[in-house]
């Protein structure tokens with residue numbers, strides 16, 4: 001057995017208001033006054049002085065607002081890297097991503113592509129990155145994806161949606177300030193929170209499970225039950241706990257893998273552009289056959305928070321679109337193997353997937 005030797009986020013701050021320490025934390029990493037810090041900030045915060053007024057811009061530092069309406073693309077990463085190189089005489093001192101999974105993944109990918117030749121699509125896969133990324137910092141403003149702690153940055157490329165999984169992907173520094181999540185809209189809070197819940201279910205019910213993953217997965221699962229089913233938590237407690245659930249959920253899948261909801265949600269996302277959180281919810285809602293207890297709890301949570309998921313997404317799809325969706329889902333072999341074991345191909349056929357998609 002050859003065990004994997006995983007890198008982790010090397011530094012993390014946790015606490016309400018800890019965002020105010022950003023300057024103290026990153027300033028020692030400034031290479032020189034011409035080497036800027038580049039902030040990639042979710043454009044939902046444009047005009048939000050409470051947040052952006054605390055970003056410690058100095059010298060040639062730059063704040064770039066980026067929309068999270070669409071999930072990150074390899075071409076978007078390449079464009080960002082090109083514009084950073086063209087607009088600055090020196091390589092940046094660091095990249096700081098402020099936002100949800102979309103912005104965190106963009107920050108990781110840009111940090112990698114500033115030191116590695118070629119295009120982002122060349123690095124989609126496992127361990128293809130040759131050179132260490134530049135210093136990069138993640139500041140999540142919505143909780144659930146675990147992108148703040150993971151070893152991947154998920155990108156949609158010309159022919160696949162796949163992460164850049166590498167030892168250089170994890171952040172050098174993460175700032176966990178639960179207060180930053182205070183204005184997340186309720187539906188989005190649920191969808192992204194459920195991403196975390198689904199990470200736990202898929203990890204805990206997977207064949208790759210081991211004590212490392214289980215210990216993190218169980219903790220995150222317990223926190224999710226507390227947040228989404230127990231009505232007694234204060235808003236602050238719920239924010240704090242969801243931020244830690246996201247972290248633990250991410251740690252749980254680091255040493256195992258996600259499963260069926262993620263594989264199928266990638267298909268939805270590739271063909272229809274359905275976003276990760278809501279896509280996982282739409283799929284997971286129909287997976288009681290594979291995850292009976294997890295899906296029952298999910299339905300309870302959905303009911304408690306009055307969440308109505310879109311229906312009939314795949315009803316009017318062309319055969320070619322359904323085919324592509326199925327091909328994308330099936331290409332994620334480790335996810336299926338984790339969910340169903342080495343003989344998963346005998347259980348999951350193209351017809352089976354078609355009948356599942358047609359329910360969604």
Ligand code: NAD
Pocket residue numbers: 042043044068069071072099100101102103105141142144145146147148150151152153154180181182183184185188191192195275276277
């Ligand atoms: P997101 O980043 O797209 O954000 C969701 C929505 O919430 C956006 O409209 C955003 O503007 C808004 N938002 C974020 N913070 C807010 C705040 N504080 N106040 C108000 N609105 C706010 O969504 P997400 O669910 O966090 O991330 C999804 C992305 O993460 C996908 O691209 C997915 O592929 C990726 N992902 C990555 C990993 C990983 O390990 N790298 C894991 C899971 C998902």
Ligand code: ZN
Pocket residue numbers: 145195196199262276280
């Ligand atoms: Zn996920």
